[in-house]
Amino acid sequence: xxxxxxxxxxxxxxxxxxxxxxxxxxxxxxxxxxxxxxxxxxxxxxxxxxxxxxxxxxxxxxxxxxxxxxxxxxxxxxxxxxxxxxxxxxxxxxxxxxxxxxxxxxxxxxxxxxxxxxxxxxxxxxxxxxxxxxxxxxxxxxxxxxxxxxxxxxxxxxxxxxxxxxxxxxxxxxxxxxxxxxxxxxxxxxxxxxxxxxxxxxxxxxxxxxxxxxxxxxxxxxxxxxxxxxxxxxxxxxxxxxxxxxxxxxxxxxxxxxxxxxxxxxxxxxxxxxxxxxxxxxxxxxxxxxxxxxxxxxxxxxxxxxxxxxxxx
Amino acid sequence: xxxxxxxxxxxxxxxxxxxxxxxxxxxxxxxxxxxxxxxxxxxxxxxxxxxxxxxxxxxxxxxxxxxxxxxxxxxxxxxxxxxxxxxxxxxxxxxxxxxxxxxxxxxxxxxxxxxxxxxxxxxxxxxxxxxxxxxxxxxxxxxxxxxxxxxxxxxxxxxxxxxxxxxxxxxxxxxxxxxxxxxxxxxxxxxxxxxxxxxxxxxxxxxxxxxxxxxxxxxxxxxxxxxxxxxxxxxxxxxxxxxxxxxxxxxxxxxxxxxxxxxxxxxxxxxxxxxxxxxxxxxxxxxxxxxxxxxxxxxxxxxxxxxxxxxxxxxxxxxxxxxxxxxxxxxxxxxxxxxxxxxxxxxxxxxxxxxxxxxxxxxxxxxxxxxxxxxxxxxxxxxxxxxxxxxxxxxxxxxxxxxxxxxxxxxxxxxxxxxxxxxxxxxxxxxxxxxxxxxxxxxxxxxxxxxxxxxxxxxxxxxxxxxxxxxxxxxxxxxxxxxxxxxxxxxxxxxxxxxxxxxxxxxxxxxxxxxxxxxxxxxxxxxxxxxxxxxxxxxxxxxxxxxxxxxxxxxxxxxxxxxxxxxxxxxxxxxxxxxxxxxxxxxxxxxxxxxxxxxxxxxxxxxxxxxxxxxxxxxxxxxxxxxxxxxxxxxxxxxxxxxxxxxxxxxxxxxx
Numbered sequence: 009x010x011x012x013x014x015x016x017x018x019x020x021x022x023x024x025x026x027x028x029x030x031x032x033x034x035x036x037x038x039x040x041x042x043x044x045x046x047x048x049x050x051x052x053x054x055x056x057x058x059x060x061x062x063x064x065x066x067x068x069x070x071x072x073x074x075x076x077x078x079x080x081x082x083x084x085x086x087x088x089x090x091x092x093x094x095x096x097x098x099x100x101x102x103x104x105x106x107x108x109x110x111x112x113x114x115x116x117x118x119x120x121x122x123x124x125x126x127x128x129x130x131x132x133x134x135x136x137x138x139x140x141x142x143x144x145x146x147x148x149x150x151x152x153x154x155x156x157x158x159x160x161x162x163x164x165x166x167x168x169x170x171x172x173x174x175x176x177x178x179x180x181x182x183x184x185x186x187x188x189x190x191x192x193x194x195x196x197x198x199x200x201x202x203x204x205x206x207x208x209x210x211x212x213x214x215x216x217x218x219x220x221x222x223x224x225x226x227x228x229x230x231x232x233x234x235x236x237x238x239x240x241x242x243x244x245x246x247x248x249x250x251x252x253x254x255x256x257x258x259x260x261x262x263x264x265x266x267x268x269x270x271x272x273x274x275x276x277x278x279x280x281x282x283x284x285x286x287x288x289x290x291x292x293x294x295x296x297x298x299x300x301x302x303x304x305x306x307x308x309x310x311x312x313x314x315x316x317x318x319x320x321x
Numbered sequence: 322x323x324x325x326x327x328x329x330x331x332x333x334x335x336x337x338x339x340x341x342x343x344x345x346x347x348x349x350x351x352x353x354x355x356x357x358x359x360x361x362x363x364x365x366x367x368x369x370x371x372x373x374x375x376x377x378x379x380x381x382x383x384x385x386x387x388x389x390x391x392x393x394x395x396x397x398x399x400x401x402x403x404x405x406x407x408x409x410x411x412x413x414x415x416x417x418x419x420x421x422x423x424x425x426x427x428x429x430x431x432x433x434x435x436x437x438x439x440x441x442x443x444x445x446x447x448x449x450x451x452x453x454x455x456x457x458x459x460x461x462x463x464x465x466x467x468x469x470x471x472x473x474x475x476x477x478x479x480x481x482x483x484x485x486x487x488x489x490x491x492x493x494x495x496x497x498x499x500x501x502x503x504x505x506x507x508x509x510x511x512x513x514x515x516x517x518x519x520x521x522x523x524x525x526x527x528x529x530x531x532x533x534x535x536x537x538x539x540x541x542x543x544x545x546x547x548x549x550x551x552x553x554x555x556x557x558x559x560x561x562x563x564x565x566x567x568x569x570x571x572x573x574x575x576x577x578x579x580x581x582x583x584x585x586x587x588x589x590x591x592x593x594x595x596x597x598x599x600x601x602x603x604x605x606x607x608x609x610x611x612x613x614x615x616x617x618x619x620x621x622x623x624x625x626x627x628x629x630x631x632x633x634x635x636x637x638x639x640x641x642x643x644x645x646x647x648x649x650x651x652x653x654x655x656x657x658x659x660x661x662x663x664x665x666x667x668x669x670x671x672x673x674x675x676x677x678x679x680x681x682x683x684x685x686x687x688x689x690x691x692x693x694x695x696x697x698x699x700x701x702x703x704x705x706x707x708x709x710x711x712x713x714x715x716x717x718x719x720x721x722x723x724x725x726x727x728x729x730x731x732x733x734x735x736x737x738x739x740x741x742x743x744x745x746x747x748x749x750x751x752x753x754x755x756x757x758x759x760x761x762x763x764x765x766x767x768x769x770x771x772x773x774x775x776x777x778x779x780x781x782x783x784x785x786x787x788x789x790x791x792x793x794x795x796x797x798x799x800x801x802x803x804x805x806x807x808x809x810x811x812x813x814x815x816x817x818x819x820x821x822x823x824x825x826x827x828x829x830x831x832x833x834x835x836x837x838x839x840x841x842x843x844x845x846x847x848x849x850x851x852x853x854x855x856x857x858x859x860x861x862x863x864x865x866x867x868x869x870x871x872x873x874x875x876x877x878x879x880x881x882x883x884x885x886x887x888x889x890x891x892x893x894x895x896x897x898x899x900x901x902x903x904x905x906x907x908x909x910x911x912x913x914x915x916x917x918x919x920x921x922x923x924x925x926x927x928x929x930x931x932x933x934x935x936x937x938x939x940x941x942x943x944x945x946x947x948x949x950x951x952x953x954x955x956x957x958x959x960x961x962x963x964x965x966x967x968x969x970x971x972x973x974x975x976x977x
Binding site: 058059061062063064065066067068069071077078080081082084085088099101102103104106107110111113114116117120121124125126127128129130132133135136137139140142143144146147150151154157158161162163164167221222226230296299306309310313314317318 | 687688690691701705708709710711716720723724726727728730738739742743745746749750752753754756757759760761763764765768769770832840841842843844847848851852855856859860863866867868869870871872873874875876877878879884886888889890894895897898899901902
């Protein structure tokens with residue numbers, strides 16, 4: 009049963025992540041009165057890239073070629089340890105929520121190093137900005153997780169999700185603060201609109217895309233897939249912390265697990281629509297406003313922690 | 322013991338043929354490395370055994386030297402032995418003909434330095450402790466000023482010596498308070514002395530200032546970023562990796578062993594200073610453009626984290642929560658061990674770069690991964706470890722520290738229990754910034770294009786240097802992958818320091834479960850295997866189902882003809898966001914070129930505000946006091962005779 013849940017989670021993550029990205033783009037297109045490209049576009053794009061011949065810049069070191077694999081692998085492992093459908097995952101014993109944050113940081117550091125490898129202006133600029141976003145977003149995420157983990161007094165994500173899912177529907181004021189903080193971090197970390205614009209290529213203000221300019225073919229495909237997985241992972245972390253209902257817990261049998269799949273898709277559909285709405289309603293910030301944006305996220309997360317300790321809830 | 326003496330002997334052997342580089346490098350330094358390995362083995366064996374005592378009948382009359390080997394000392398001796406083995410073997414290939422101190426003399430100073438650090442850890446009375454402590458300070462002073470031809474290095478050395486002595490004086494005072502009226506300066510007497518709470522607190526604070534000076538706690542850190550970069554790289558590695566840990570050792574020894582059970586509020590002092598130091602150090606590290614200064618500031622940060630854990634352990638211990646105190650202590654010891662390996666590795670890496678390019682300035686390096694692959698990949702291990710990324714060692718200790726912060730709201734005092742978890746926020750911020758610093762450090766030195774044409778002739782580290790680097794990198798990996806075993810060992814030390822030992826390991830060997838009741842676990846081997854496994858499967862799948870074709874082409878540079886190295890970020894550029902965000906930490910001097918300059922020049926200097934607000938006023942006060950004294954010191958013999966006569970008359974008047 010444990011192994012089954014694990015395999016199912018991995019397959020669903022790999023398959024659904026690009027579709028989720030496609031769904032967000034679809035909603036954005038609808039909200040902006042454009043014709044939508046269809047939600048399978050990211051998949052078709054990744055497949056196309058896998059067919060192409062890789063073009064590597066002269067002067068790129070082996071690190072440049074290794075990085076996409078490590079980034080992809082980090083994201084897959086992260087997907088494996090987030091309880092998106094069931095809490096009985098064998099791999100979660102190997103990594104708790106803090107290790108998950110560390111895993112996301114590993115992916116970020118490798119991507120930034122790879123971006124600096126060729127030595128182009130855009131690459132180093134992207135690396136610097138990505139690390140700037142990262143060093144503010146990472147502690148905010150960690151605080152969100154710590155605040156949530158104070159409730160069951162453990163940092164094991166499945167235990168948190170299981171605890172919150174089986175709890176009678178209560179009001180946790182702290183979760184309101186941390187939820188806000190988490191949303192801000194999600195936007196920043198996934199290069200979404202107030203911080204970065206995923207739809208542009210070649211703009212002086214871009215962050216994530218400018219790190220990828222030298223990548224092509226399979227390397228780019230892996231990174232694109234990893235980015236989709238990252239968004240999916242963040243959404244699933246959010247579900248595990250804030251709306252954990254419906255995940256199959258210990259001893260609930262295969263039926264609960266099967267029921268969790270459509271429920272996850274439903275949650276993702278709602279989250280994707282909300283994300284598209286946020287992105288459509290807001291404008292991109294100047295790069296130097298980004299630290300303020302993230303400082304707010306960090307403060308909210310810390311406030312959530314304080315509120316939890318003050319009210320005990 | 323014998324091994325320490327052997328180190329000293331090796332040093333003296335260096336005096337025999339001071340100018341023969343071959344003899345010193347090829348024979349004595351490797352011998353020192355072997356000694357280090359032996360010391361590590363002996364210390365590791367000593368961890369499990371009961372304390373051993375030796376009384377040496379040397380020294381002043383009636384004041385024999387007491388030595389004692391207990392688990393705490395064994396752990397730090399292990400740290401000293403294992404780290405210095407790697408550093409010594411590197412040093413064997415490092416020291417070459419140059420200006421400054423001759424090789425033989427360096428060899429003496431280096432080995433005396435090692436031996437004195439060992440003595441600090443073995444000492445069991447205040448006299449031998451202070452003797453070893455001062456020998457350590459002096460021998461390292463001479464090592465720092467190895468290139469005494471440069472005024473800048475002499476200045477750094479002087480500052481170091483000055484701060485070392487300020488620290489030593491407060492330590493002397495602390496020992497004076499701790500003997501508690503018995504006038505017995507053995508540590509046994511201090512353990513037996515019953516101090517009033519006020520006296521104990523005074524002793525603790527004095528010792529904290531003394532050890533904090535050595536460890537570089539803000540605002541006592543000013544010597545560290547000057548002295549560490551000034552020394553030759555193996556010495557920087559020893560100072561950052563090992564010598565700073567003697568301060569940690571001393572603080573633990575005094576607080577948990579000599580003073581008995583600490584009071585909980587003591588912990589708040591190192592906690593607050595530690596957190597501030599961590600953030601301050603890492604923010605400064607991010608804006609440095611000299612690679613060794615960057616690492617020195619990063620050491621300030623790491624010692625800040627260690628002292629944070631120290632404070633937390635005291636609070637838990639004082640609150641009667643020994644299991645959590647053990648967790649915090651283990652985080653502390655683990656981080657000390659980790660930092661010794663990571664920082665030594667990185668300093669040696671900069672040493673190899675410095676040797677091959679002659680540059681310390683990040684702005685003139687770049688692209689060295691092509692010319693120096695060994696150094697680059699091994700340094701990458703250290704950089705990732707220092708950035709606190711799983712599955713390497715830096716992550717484990719941060720994980721343990723965050724876990725202990727997670728339960729810090731359970732202490733029984735209101736306000737304190739709310740403020741403590743906020744410390745986790747600062748630790749998380751510092752750790753995330755450390756990743757920024759390491760990307761800057763590694764990226765600017767080893768990646769990108771060479772910023773100077775001369776870098777095309779850079780050569781990789783020599784064989785002996787590579788052995789040293791590999792040894793330390795293996796240490797980082799081993800400490801990262803086998804945390805459950807390391808913790809089992811550290812548990813013994815935590816138990817000796819009065820904290821309850823963590824429950825015995827119940828799970829399989831690869832799983833780390835520090836507090837079984839809390840359901841948290843972490844498994845580095847599985848983690849590592851999973852990442853490697855997925856990488857291999859993906860790489861294979863891509864090649865099987867699609868293809869692995871690849872072609873090289875010029876990078877895309879926005880349509881400009883040629884890629885110039887100057888298009889990359891400089892070290893200053895990479896640190897610019899941090900300069901902006903943490904602007905209030907720095908005092909910034911900028912020279913911006915005007916559009917009409919014929920030879921435009923951009924210069925930015927970032928300096929420590931603490932200099933201006935603390936040390937310069939302090940210096941002025943000292944200078945004024947000295948001027949006042951100088952007025953009395955006329956330098957004429959008649960005046961001094963008058964002083965003597967007056968004193969005599971006053972004394973006679975008092976006595977009669």
